[in-house]
Amino acid sequence: MANYFNTLPLREKLNQLGVCEFMDNNEFLDGVNALKGKKIVIVGCGAQGLNQGLNLRDSGLDVSYALRKEAIEAKRDSWKNATDNNFKVGTYEELIPSADLVANLTPDKQHTAVVSAIMPLMKEGATLSYSHGFNIVEEGMQVRKDLTVIMVAPKCPGSEVRAEYLRGFGVPTLIAVHPENDPQGKGLAQAKAYCVGTGGHKAGVLRSSFVAEVKSDLMGEQTILCGLLQTGSILSFNKMVEKGIDPGYASKLVQYGVEVITEALKHGGVSGMMDRLSNPAKVKAFHVSEELKKIMRPLFKKHQDDIMSGEFSRTMMEDWANNDANLLKWRAETGETAFEKTPAGNVKINEQEYFDNYTLMVAFVRAGVELAFETMVEAGIKAESAYYESLHETPLIANTIARKKLFEMNRVISDTAEYGCYLFDQACKPLLADFMKTVDTDLVGKNFNEGKNGGVDNRELVHINEILREHPVEIVGRKLRKAMTAMKSIKTA
Numbered sequence: 344m345a346n347y348f349n350t351l352p353l354r355e356k357l358n359q360l361g362v363c364e365f366m367d368n369n370e371f372l373d374g375v376n377a378l379k380g381k382k383i384v385i386v387g388c389g390a391q392g393l394n395q396g397l398n399l400r401d402s403g404l405d406v407s408y409a410l411r412k413e414a415i416e417a418k419r420d421s422w423k424n425a426t427d428n429n430f431k432v433g434t435y436e437e438l439i440p441s442a443d444l445v446a447n448l449t450p451d452k453q454h455t456a457v458v459s460a461i462m463p464l465m466k467e468g469a470t471l472s473y474s475h476g477f478n479i480v481e482e483g484m485q486v487r488k489d490l491t492v493i494m495v496a497p498k499c500p501g502s503e504v505r506a507e508y509l510r511g512f513g514v515p516t517l518i519a520v521h522p523e524n525d526p527q528g529k530g531l532a533q534a535k536a537y538c539v540g541t542g543g544h545k546a547g548v549l550r551s552s553f554v555a556e557v558k559s560d561l562m563g564e565q566t567i568l569c570g571l572l573q574t575g576s577i578l579s580f581n582k583m584v585e586k587g588i589d590p591g592y593a594s595k596l597v598q599y600g601v602e603v604i605t606e607a608l609k610h611g612g613v614s615g616m617m618d619r620l621s622n623p624a625k626v627k628a629f630h631v632s633e634e635l636k637k638i639m640r641p642l643f644k645k646h647q648d649d650i651m652s653g654e655f656s657r658t659m660m661e662d663w664a665n666n667d668a669n670l671l672k673w674r675a676e677t678g679e680t681a682f683e684k685t686p687a688g689n690v691k692i693n694e695q696e697y698f699d700n701y702t703l704m705v706a707f708v709r710a711g712v713e714l715a716f717e718t719m720v721e722a723g724i725k726a727e728s729a730y731y732e733s734l735h736e737t738p739l740i741a742n743t744i745a746r747k748k749l750f751e752m753n754r755v756i757s758d759t760a761e762y763g764c765y766l767f768d769q770a771c772k773p774l775l776a777d778f779m780k781t782v783d784t785d786l787v788g789k790n791f792n793e794g795k796n797g798g799v800d801n802r803e804l805v806h807i808n809e810i811l812r813e814h815p816v817e818i819v820g821r822k823l824r825k826a827m828t829a830m831k832s833i834k835t836a
C-alpha cells in the first residue's frame with residue numbers, strides 16, 4: 344500500500360483538498376431512515392466507538408459491537424464499555440457477516456490489521472465507515488470494490504460527542520464518501536443518516552472528502568487543539584510558580600481557565616473572547632498574540648507541510664513500528680510536569696477572574712486559532728472546515744482539560760492526535776523560551792493593569808477591534824454559528 348494522496352496528480356490533490364460544502368438542514372430531512380432497520384456493527388468501543396454507539400442507539404438505530412476475542416475473554420475496558428451499556432457484543436465472526444454497516448472505530452495504528460481481518464467477513468454490498476481518513480489516505484488501504492466506504496468524522500473528542508448530544512445539540516461533523524468505493528451510490532445517504540444519528544446535523548455538517556478531513560484534522564489536533572493548549576498550560580503554570588504565585592491557585596487557574604476562556608470563543612469567536620478582557624488587557628493581549636503568531640508561524644507551517652507531504656505520517660508510523668517508543672516517552676514526560684502533578688487548589692475563582700488573571704491564555708488562544716486557520720486555508724483547506732477544526736473544537740478539547748488536566752485530554756483524543764500533540768509541544772516549548780522570559784504576573788496570575796480600565800488610546804482600540812472582527816475566521820464563524828441554533832452554554836468552573 345502507498346500513501347493515496349501522494350499517488351494523485353496535483354489537480355486531483357487540489358480537487359479533493361477543496362471538497363467542502365456546508366450542508367443545509369434540509370439535506371437531513373430524511374433523518375436516520377437510510378440506516379433504519381439496518382444492522383450497524385461497531386468495531387472498537389473506545390472514545391468514539393462507545394459515544395457514537397450511544398447516540399446512534401438513542402436515535403433509534405440497531406447498534407452492536409464486534410470486539411476482538413481477547414477483549415471479550417479478558418473482559419477488557421471495551422467489553423465493559425459495551426456490556427455496561429447493555430449493547431450486544433460478539434466476535435467478528437459472529438457479528439460482521441450480517442452487518443449492513445461496519446464502523447471501524449479502532450485506533451488508526453490498528454486499521455490496516457482490523458480492516459484486513461473484517462473485510463473477508465463483510466457481506467456483499469455492505470458499507471465500511473470510518474471517523475478519520477488516515478487508513479484510506481495516508482496508508483492507501485484498498486477496500487473490496489463491492490463495498491461502500493464512508494466517513495463520518497466528528498470534529499470533537501469522543502466524550503463531548505455524547506455530552507453535546509445529551510444537551511440536545513451536537514458537534515460539527517465532516518462526512519465523505521470515498522470516490523473509489525461507492526458502487527451502489529448509497530454512500531452519501533448512509534453518511535447523512537449516520538451523522539443525524541450522532542446528532543452532528545444540529546451543529547453543522549460539511550460534505551468533505553477523506554483527503555480534506557485528514558489534512559485538516561491532523562493539523563488542528565497537532566497545533567491549536569492539543570499541542571498549543573498543552574504547551575500554553577504547562578508554560579503558564581511554570582511561570583506563575585516561578586513568580587511566587589501559590590501553586591494550588593496556579594493549577595486551578597490553568598486547569599479551568601482554558602475552559603472558561605474558550606467557552607467565550609465558542610459563542611462569540613475570537614472577538615467575543617477578547618471582549619471579555621478590560622480594554623487595557625485587550626490591547627495587551629492583541630500585541631502579545633501578534634508576537635506569538637510571529638514566533639510560532641514557522642512551526643505551524645512545518646506541521647502543515649509535513650502533513651501534506653506524508654512526512655508526519657511516515658514518522659508516526661515509524662514510531663508505531665518501534666512499539667510507540669516516542670508516544671510512551673512523551674506521555675510519561677507530560678505526566679511528570681509540575682502542572683500535571685499539582686492538584687487544583689481549594690480556592691474560589693469567579694468566572695470573570697479567569698479572564699482578568701489569565702490574559703496570557705487569551706493571547707495563546709487567539710494566536711493559535713488564527714494561525715491554524717490561516718495555515719490550513721493557505722494549504723488549500725476551505726474556510727468552513729478550518730473554522731470547525733481550529734476554533735469550534737478548541738473549547739471541546741478544553742472541556743477535557745478541565746476534567747482531569749492534560750492526562751484526560753491525551754486519554755480521550757486518538758493516539759494519532761496524542762502523538763501529534765507531543766510532537767508540537769516538544770518543538771514549541773523551546774521556541775517560546777525567550778518570549779516566556781518577558782512574561783510577568785501581569786499577564787498570568789494577576790489582574791492586568793491591576794484591573795484599572797483607563798489609559799487606552801481610542802483609535803488603537805478601534806483599530807484592534809476592526810482587525811479582530813474582520814479576520815476571515817470571524818467572517819466564516821459568524822455564518823456558521825448562525826446555524827448552531829441548538830448550541831447550549833455549558834456550566835464552566
Ligand SMILES: NC(=O)C1=CN([C@@H]2O[C@H](COP(=O)(O)OP(=O)(O)OC[C@H]3O[C@@H](n4cnc5c(N)ncnc54)[C@H](OP(=O)(O)O)[C@@H]3O)[C@@H](O)[C@H]2O)C=CC1
Nearest residue numbers: 387388389390391414419421448449453475500501756757
Ligand atoms: N478520540 C477521538 O476523540 C477521535 C477519534 N477519531 C477517530 O476514531 C477512531 C477511533 O479512535 P478512538 O475512539 O480514539 O480509539 P480508542 O483508542 O479510544 O479506542 C479503540 C478501541 O479499539 C479497540 N482496539 C484496539 N486495538 C484493537 C485491535 N488491534 N483490534 C480490534 N480492536 C482494537 C480497543 O479495545 P480493546 O483494546 O479493549 O480491544 C478500543 O475499544 C480513530 O480512527 C480516530 O482517529 C476521530 C475523531 C475524534
Ligand SMILES: CC[C@](O)(C(C)=O)C(=O)O
Nearest residue numbers: 498499500564756757760
Ligand atoms: C483533536 C483530536 C481529534 O482529531 C479529535 C478529538 O477530533 C482526535 O483525533 O482525537
Ligand SMILES: [Mg+2]
Nearest residue numbers: 498499560564
Ligand atoms: Mg479531530
Ligand SMILES: [Mg+2]
Nearest residue numbers: 560564757760
Ligand atoms: Mg484526529
